[in-house]
Amino acid sequence: THRPAATIHGAAVIPPQAWAAPASAWRVNADATRALIAALEEHAPGSRFVHVSSMGVHGSINPHTTGVLDSTSPIRPTDCYGASKAAAEDAVRASALDWGILRVGGVVFPEVLTTSGNLMEALGKRGAQFNGTTFLDRTNYFETMTNTGDNLEWAIRMEADRMVNS
Numbered sequence: 001t002h003r004p005a006a007t008i009h010g011a012a013v014i015p016p017q018a019w020a021a022p023a024s025a026w027r028v029n030a031d032a033t034r035a036l037i038a039a040l041e042e043h044a045p046g047s048r049f050v051h052v053s054s055m056g057v058h059g060s061i062n063p064h065t066t067g068v069l070d071s072t073s074p075i076r077p078t079d080c081y082g083a084s085k086a087a088a089e090d091a092v093r094a095s096a097l098d099w100g101i102l103r104v105g106g107v108v109f110p111e112v113l114t115t116s117g118n119l120m121e122a123l124g125k126r127g128a129q130f131n132g133t134t135f136l137d138r139t140n141y142f143e144t145m146t147n148t149g150d151n152l153e154w155a156i157r158m159e160a161d162r163m164v165n166s
Contacts (some may be wrong), residue, residue: 003044009036010052015081016120016130021079029084035092042095049097053089055105056082058085069103 011028018025033051058069059078059138077083092099124129128145145151 003015004040004047005044006048006050007036007040007044008031009052009054010092012052012054012085014054015056015079018081018084019079022084025080026084026087029081030087033088037091037095037097045096047097049092049095049099050090051082051088051099051101053103054085055103055166056080057089057103058082126154128155 011032013021013025013028018029037049037114040049055069056079057075057077059076059082075086077086077091078139089101092101120130123143123145128143128151129142143155145155
């Protein structure tokens with residue numbers, strides 16, 4: 001029987017879907033994390049576990065926030081997404097696994113920071129819908145929008161920047 005030596009758990013329901021369906025976000029982000037931990041503790045005790053979390057556990061952060069967030073910063077989620085990720089982190093910390101938590105922050109295109117400061121707002125102004133898909137080995141984030149030359153150029157620049165600077 002194969003027992004994994006390490007597991008990287010990055011499956012999640014993220015905003016804006018998490019805000020629209022908070023119960024689903026909780027089931028995936030918190031409950032499924034607990035179930036995965038229990039399965040690993042039973043079938044692969046001592047294995048390594050990396051949980052991909054979110055800076056959302058610290059609450060609302062905006063581009064004008066001062067200071068640096070680190071592992072000692074208080075956990076104060078302000079929405080269902082941050083709360084579900086904080087609950088998952090609690091489960092990871094309480095586990096018997098050799099664990100690590102990676103808190104991922106938003107990757108924001110500089111043009112967005114200098115205009116609205118809000119990626120979702122900037123996408124919305126272009127009529128775009130933001131989405132993501134998760135599979136066994138990756139998560140893909142993407143946007144769909146009307147095919148105009150300006151939208152296409154903006155989206156290519158924004159995605160290129162995210163690839164280079166994330």
